[in-house]
Amino acid sequence: MKFYFGSQSFGVRCTKSQRPSLIVGTVLLGLFLSFQGCSLDVPYENRYADPNAVVNAQTARELLATAYANLPLEHFTWSVLSDDFRPTYKLRSSPSLQKLASFDADELTNLANDLWARYYSSIAVANAVAERVDSLPKSTELQSIALESQRIKAYAYFQLLRAFAPIPSVASDSAGIIFKDHLQMSAFPRLSVGESIDSIRNILERSTPFASFSAPNKTEVSSTNNEQHWFTSIAAAYLRAELELYAGDFAEAERWARLVIEQKGGTLSLNPEVYQQLWQGNMCSARIFAPYINRYFYTEIVYDRQTGDCFTVNPAVLSRFGQTDLRRDVTAFDKKLPESPLKQMNHCLGKYNAVNWSRTNGGASGETHYVSLYRTAGAYFILAEALAHQGKAAEAIAVMNNYLSQRKAPLLATNLDGDSLLSAILQEKQQEFLGEGERFFDIKRYRHTLLSHWNEGQSNKQRISANDYRWNLPIPKGEYLYNDRATQNFGWPRLRLGE
Structure with missing residues (x-):
């Protein structure tokens, strides 16, 4: 099904019983303003009408589907801001992308406007679903949808x-984010970073407590795989593990990551056949949360089909793959460019980019339908990092080597510990998730310590210092124009109306 926001369309996958009826048109009355402007000076909470339109589980599901449709998928953008890529000569022909790669303040402001608008719109939808469902006669299905709406909200907040x-770890008392837990318009200040973490944790604890899980059987694992486009309880457990790692509660991160791995059947969802399916249009048991789309994805990296891409894979990263490493051929490929003087562009990013290239050049890969945000491999990395931080080096190495053996990659040395072990984990993580945006957030966490060298050897020499204010995006003008309690991040201007 399609929902239209301004001039953009998004696909949302529903089961047969959840496919939309014409009531969607009455459920949403101008749900969002067009995102082309992205200033969004009208508060998100004021974009809803007809609270009586949600009358049963189907219409509640239809409304919640719009929260999924609006989630940003910025794999490419965050990768440009990391050390995953090396720019090609074509980058000069794309001024806005060149500015983004330079951490240009205007481009980062545009990114901030878009992310803030989309995530808070998803949060507003989740609040609307929760309030509508609360007014309906109780049922198991409605309760499940209400819990799912809370999980989506926690994901957006994080x-x-x-x-x-x-x-x-650096500034837990600094300003975090604004929590908007009701559909009604309100002006709240930003919670501190620590308070923001606690609030997200509380949402997850209420919606997905640890005690709600039981040992999975094969039927339950299969059922979960078929729900990868929804934010299931396992997706919430993954988010909880990620949140606890981010917060520095490594014992809790370990507990939740182990749970995710158990629920996914351990290394069964890491086997080579499953890995190859991750970027195709079919279901894949390795996925934990993968929104459904009905369009090409990751097209921004391509300047044009005749002359190639604006970025290729960072050769320093590419050189670290072992000869038998399955990740190497998935991560990079060579594009034949018969109409270009170069004739070929080497080391282009694979994954979604390779699927797109195959499709547009007569291949049978087809469009991307699922964009992987969470997958089993990520839980292994969360677990290994949490164990390493607790001084459990042998356990961390065992976890990593279980993962690496499935990728047919060289195993970690058994004598690693401390920073050398953490550095090895982060290096392998980049090789698993290259081009998917994960690296930027690892650099942000470790830019003062383990990854302080990320800037070295980059041909786009504009890379910013560890203390630069641009690591934190600016709070958009559209927020503080109607909420005078919203503070701006250090270094960024607080604009007035008309500026």
Whole structure:
């Protein structure tokens, strides 16, 4: 099904019983303003009408589907801001992308406006679903939808926290994000980073407590795989593990990461056949949360089909893959460019980019339908990092080597510990998630310590210092124009109306 916001369309996958009826048109009355302007001076909470339109589980599901449709998918953008790529000569022909790669303040402001608008719109939808469901006769299905709406809200809050606030290990008392837990318009100040983490944790604890899980059987694992486009309880457990790692509660991060791995059947969802399916249009048991779309994805990296891409894979990263490492051929490929003087562009990013290239050049790969945000491999990295921080080096190495053996990659040395072990984990994580945006947030967390060298050897020499204010995106003007309690991040201007 499609929902239209301004001039953009998004696909949302529903089961047969959840496919939308014409009531969607009455459920949403001008749900969002067009995102082309992105200033969004009208508060998100004021974009809803007809509270009586949600009358049962189907219409509640239809409304919640719009929260999924509006979630940002910025794999490419965050990768440009990391050390995943090396720019090609074509970058000069794309001024806005060149400015983004230079951490240009205007481009980062545009990014901030878009992320803030989309995430808070998803949060507003989640609040609307919760309030509508609360007024309906109770049922198991409605309760499940209400809990799912809270999980989506927690996910959106965490992404906002990572993008707009300092890391908690450095500034837990600094301003975090604004929590908007009701559909009604309100003006709240930003919570501190520590308070923001606690609030997200509380949402997850209420919606997905640890005690709600039981040992999975094969039927339950299969059922979960078929729900990868929804934010299930396992997706919430993954988010909880990620949140606790971010907060520095490594024992809790370990507990939740182990739970996720158990629920996914351990290394079964890491096997080579499953790995190859991750970027295709079919279901994949390795995925934990992967929104459904009905369009091409990751097209921004391509300047044009004749002359190639604006970025290729960072050769320093590419050189670290072992000869038998399955990740190497998935991560990079060579594009044949018969109409270009170069004839070929080497080391182009694979994954979604390779799927797109195959499709547009007569291949049978087809469009991307699922964009992986969470997958089993990520839980292994959360677990290994949490164990390493607790001084459990042998356990961390065992976890990593279980993962690496499935990727047919060289195993970690058994004598690693401390910073050398953490550095090895982060290096392998970049090789797993290259081009998917994860690296930026690892650099942000470790830019003063383990990854302080990330800037070295970059041909785009504009890379910013560890203390630069641009690591935290600016709070958009559209927020503080109607909420005078919203403070701006250090270094960024607080604009007035008309500026």
